[in-house]
Amino acid sequence: MESGLAPATPAGDFRATPRDGWTVSVAAIEANVARPTFTVLDARSASRFAGEPNPMDPVAGHIPGARNRFYGDNLDASGRFKTAELLAADFAAIVGDLPATELVLQCGSGVTACHNLLALEVAGRAGARLYPGSWSEWISDPTRPIERG
Numbered sequence: 001m002e003s004g005l006a007p008a009t010p011a012g013d014f015r016a017t018p019r020d021g022w023t024v025s026v027a028a029i030e031a032n033v034a035r036p037t038f039t040v041l042d043a044r045s046a047s048r049f050a051g052e053p054n055p056m057d058p059v060a061g062h063i064p065g066a067r068n069r070f071y072g073d074n075l076d077a078s079g080r081f082k083t084a085e086l087l088a089a090d091f092a093a094i095v096g097d098l099p100a101t102e103l104v105l106q107c108g109s110g111v112t113a114c115h116n117l118l119a120l121e122v123a124g125r126a127g128a129r130l131y132p133g134s135w136s137e138w139i140s141d142p143t144r145p146i147e148r149g
Helices: 024-033 046-050 084-095 113-122 134-138
Strands: 039-044 103-106
Touching: 024 039, 024 134, 039 046, 039 084, 039 113, 084 113, 103 134
Parallel strands: 039 103
Antiparallel strands: none
């Protein structure tokens, strides 16, 4: 323990460099619903995905054609990531041998989808993309289709 103010941390020189192709727009998701070319994986809980009432979602359901992979299932009983082998088996049970490059991850707001993105990388399935707008953006337009169940 120390008393007083901590010394100031010097400024770093980090520069973010977003890479093209790592994210998918809502327009791409709309086109995929009409004519599927990739698989959407939703990281929300099974009940939210199914469309059961939830205070987090003003509109219940999921993007048509999406599959569900609750991000919490990436963790073992101690709260740490499962082994690469277990994660690989878990994802294979949902998407088979579909290459990660044909997966787009989403959730409620684009945050927990990143958990699945990292889990796929740990599992050796690199190259999935993120739909950062996720469910929040999808339901902002009432003309977009919604599935339940």
